[in-house]
Amino acid sequence: MKYLTFAQNLHDLNLIKDQGMTEVILGHRDFSRFGKLDDENYLALATRAHELGIKVTFEWDILMTENVFASTSKKINEFLETMDSLRVQDPGAFEWSLKHTDKPLQFIAENGNHNLLGLKGWIDYAGPRMERIVLSIELSKNVIAEYIKELLVPCEILGFGRILLFYTPRNLLSPLTSEKVALNQELVALGESEESPHKGFPIVENTHGTFMFHIKEFCLLEYRDDLIKMGLDTFRIDLRWEGLSYLSDLNNLKENYPKDLMRGFYLVNKTDVLFPKLKNSRLQKREGDYVGEILEAEKGQHLAIMVKNPKGLKKSNRLKIIHPKGEVFEVQIHWLKNTALEEVESVEMHKLALIPFINGVWVKSHVFYLDNEIDK
Amino acid sequence: MTTAIPEILAPAGSLDKLKVAILYGAHAVYVGGQKFGLRTAAENFTLDELREGVAFAHERNAKVYVVLNSFLHDKDLEELPDFVSFLDEIKVDAVIVSDLGVVKTVRQLSNIHIHISTQASTLNVEAAKLWKKMGATRIVLGREVSVKEAGKIKREADVEIEMFIHGSMCMAYSGHCVISNFTQGRDSNRGGCAHSCRFEYSLDMGLDTEEKKKAFFMSSKDLEGLRVLPEFINEGIDSLKIEGRMKSHLYAGTMSKIYSEALEYYSQHGNFLSENLLEWEAELKKVSHRAYTEASLVDKAGADSIFNEREVSNDSEWQMVGAVVEASPKTGIILEVRNAFNQGDELEFIPFRGKAIKVQANEIMDIAMRSVQRTRPSTLARLPYVEGIGPYHLIRQKGRK
Structure with a gap:
């Protein structure tokens, strides 16, 4: 099982190299929801990653309506030579990448995609171009095991990191502040609702919209042996918010990490049992x-x-x-x-x-x- | 000369609402069975009701689309084939689907047309092309897409396009909100949405003051696209969808009537008069709603699209007092009373076409033909017969919140 993470600067790349990782996700700010790299920084990191022998995966997970899509998709051509794989979520980006690039594709099937028939459909559609499929964190362990066995491509899941609950293209925080918000400025807040006992939902607004995360972060570190036995290919660790320094001590990450952690639906997903009572x-x-x-x-x-x-x-x-x-x-x-x-x-x-x-x-x-x- | 116009697609949360929507002018309705949709708490249709609803619609040249737009898990998918075969047998006009596994199941078992749900957040030409290759005949675009973009998607992907024109809106990209899943244990993408986006939140924005901002910051105003109708028509959009399977008979009827009348007027005249628009808008406001926005139909939804207010159950001056269940010169008009009214009150019968008919309720009787001064909800009442009024006509009243 491989570990995979994101790099946001040269220091991150060195940490990744030190951990013996062989692949990194780079987030350009025009394509990645939380990517902070401009053209120059992206190219510098991609070049350095290759020098370190680390494979570069370019992330395109922003959902784009047609006008933005048409203008932004062409820009990918500027980065094709610097990436080893392209990682997409929107079916439009998936289709465009199949037609306009020859890069191996990683398909992010984290939203929905809770049945084998559909997942096989995406894999069949991409054919040999499908390098890896990213499964939903709402899947329980039995389902993950079955999918790894049945799907004919390597599977990845989030093993550690923030749980994204909500994604809108609208700007929801900036209307609440009287301060002028600069281009590419990120606004952050912690939210709590009167209707829920949960307090401290991290909320981020950036140029791509507004995102809300769970108060706890997702952690399957203690289940790594299970996942290895299942044959999981890639265990993704997302430390973009707290910093990559925690990567240096993976075995004690859970104890050292400053945020509360949860395993979500890993043991069982019963999110439909309440329906008859509705x-x-x-x-x-x-x-x-x-x-x-x-x-x-x-x-x-x-x-x-x-x-x-x-x-x-x-x-x-x-x-x-x-x-x-x-x-x-x-x-x-x-x-x-x-x-x-x-x-x-x-x-x-x-x-x-x-x-x-x-x-x-x-x-x-x-x-x-x-x-x-x-x-x- | 008449101009080609889009279909008006109305919500039908029950068989009665299906009939109301079609009688009031909807060209098509979308409905849910007992499973596989995103409105678990709705009444929804039994198999018998689906059969009757499809027959009722087809007799009136209207279409019925059935939602199968949950993100189905494997065990849900196992139960789908029998239902798909049934839908094929009763000749539904299309199914509305979000998930590739469902698309494949429907294609394997039937020739039913497949519409890709807004839940799939199809936003661009390339995504539409992909879904078309997968077997979709129509795409219900994400609500973030403008009408101009939709026109381009239609032309370049060469597939039918459906857009929302009215109703409540998810603030998130549809299918990309799992707040309910992780905070309430209810899968929002299988019909268990707890509407967490409508809650008030206290926000610590890191300001110097310790005071937290309180806001309904994730709640969207309701979509209202009446004034955008010419753009929808010019861009060749095939279907205009009204949200709201959980909403009332009055909502289903009023929205179907106003939008279909507006479209018919445009098809005959090629334009709208401002006085018509004002009249139709006034009618739309007679149904309970949040503040209206055009959201992203023209430009990207801005700060003014946020509904920063607490939800209210009814913010309209008007309310539905009842629905006609039987009518004849012999028995009078018998209505199922939803909200009480008094002898002497002015009521409005909403005909299926044309302007409301004002009636003074000078004579009210109960079902046993005894005179009553004031009706009660959940009872039947008789009013004198009014020519042209029959079952499924709706009756409203102003000023009795």
């Missing part, structure tokens, strides 16, 4: 034997049902009524009326039917045929 499941059962919904419950008088079944409602029907809180009532209709208050034998679909009031039944209760139950 709505009243009893009100969702509207298939097959569903008659309709109670629109009015007039105590001692009647229940009004909007009939929604093509079979309509007949006086002979036995019904099951489910209250929104789950209580179930089984009834035989004794009389059935239409909205002209005439006693009728049946009421057709899309019409209101009145039946005798049943104590405990309320508006929004759902009505089902009891004789033809499908879904209990």
Whole structure:
């Protein structure tokens, strides 16, 4: 398993060399969300990296709308000779790079891309140009292991670093300050919300937009043996915020690091288990034997049902009524009326039917045929 | 001579809302089944309701698109084939998809048209070309793209283009916000968004003062693109989408009506009169909304696109008092009451086309035909019959917040 990190200056490159790393990500400020390198500094670092025998990966992870994309993408040509690989996230950058360069591609599949079929699709599309795929940190260890086994290209995951929660192209901090913000100036803040117990979300605004990070940073250092056994190719360490000096003692990085750390969903991802609680499941059962919904419950008088079944409602029907809180009532209709208050034998679909009031039944209760139950 | 106009694509969070949107003029609706969409808490459609909704739409020359735009995990994907086969069987017009695994599944199992969701944040020509090669017939562009850029994408990628014209907006690039995932344990990209961007935040910006800035700094104003309609038309945009499957019947109906009427007017006259625009804008403001912005439709969204205010449940002077469930000269108009009104109140029936019909509620009866002075929510009420008014017509009232 290789370690991979970012360099922002010549000192960083020396530290990387000292750690025996063989590849570095360089972030040019026009292409990389947090890249600070201008043309001159990028070229200087790329040259120096090659002198040190370190492979250069050029990062293009800014999402660009068409006008910016068209003008910026051409600029990559100026750097092609200095990069060994190109690392992209936007499908447009992926497509452009396949067509306009011959560089090996690293595809950042960190947003979404939580199924094997899709990941294989990206890999198939790039063919032999796909050098590596960067997997999402929302994947749990079992899934990571399966993907490493099934995907035919080397896989990378973030092993240590900030967790990006939110990315917008809009400037959200500068409107809050009366100070004039200079070009390429970075604004930073720590945020806390009234609705969340979490405090101190790092927020950064730069020329590419505004970014919010988790209060804790991501750390899988203690799971490196597992990841090696799985066959992980690349373990990325992102120290752009606290400085690369921590790299020198990787085994004690966790203890020495000044920020709280978390392993995210590495052990298990249960971010869908709350979904059934987000709505009243009893009100969702509207298939097959569903008659309709109670629109009015007039105590001692009647229940009004909007009939929604093509079979309509007949006086002979036995019904099951489910209250929104789950209580179930089984009834035989004794009389059935239409909205002209005439006693009728049946009421057709899309019409209101009145039946005798049943104590405990309320508006929004759902009505089902009891004789033809499908879904209990 | 008539000008070609884009389709108005309205949200339909339920079967009733689908009918309301189409009857009020939407050319197409987008709906969700019980799974695979991004509105887990919405009522959504059962299979029977999807079948009925598609039939209802097709009978009226309208289209139905079904959202499958979650970022599906493998176990979710396993459940997808049966649903796709069902959608193919009932002849939905397209599915809306974010994820390449879903694109591949749909292509393997059906000939259903594939629209790439805004959730995929398609922003440029090259991305549109890629998705077209993957099998997409339409791209729903990211909300960060201007109409001019969209026109270029359409011309150069040669693919149908859909853009949002109205409704709530994510502040983040769609699909690039995982606040809910990591802070609330709810996957925002599988329908569990907790709307953390609408919260108030205290911000320590490192200023000399210890006072923290309090701001709803991540909350976006709502999109409103009525005045940009000529640009959408000139750039050949195929479909204009209204956000809001979780929103009310009144919202679905009003938005469908106003935007479709505006487009029809333009197709016949080739321009808008300012008095028309003012009238339509006034109608849009009768539905609860945050402050409006054109966001990035013309220029990049600026500081004035931020909605730095606490959310309110209803900031409109107008409210929906009910929806008609039955109407005939014999029974009168029977409405499901959503908000109470009194005898003597002035109500407005919103016809499917044309101006609102003002009615004085001088005579209100309950379903048992007894006179009532004041209606109650969650009951039925009868009003005297009004010619032309039938099921799914909406009724609103001013000044009763």
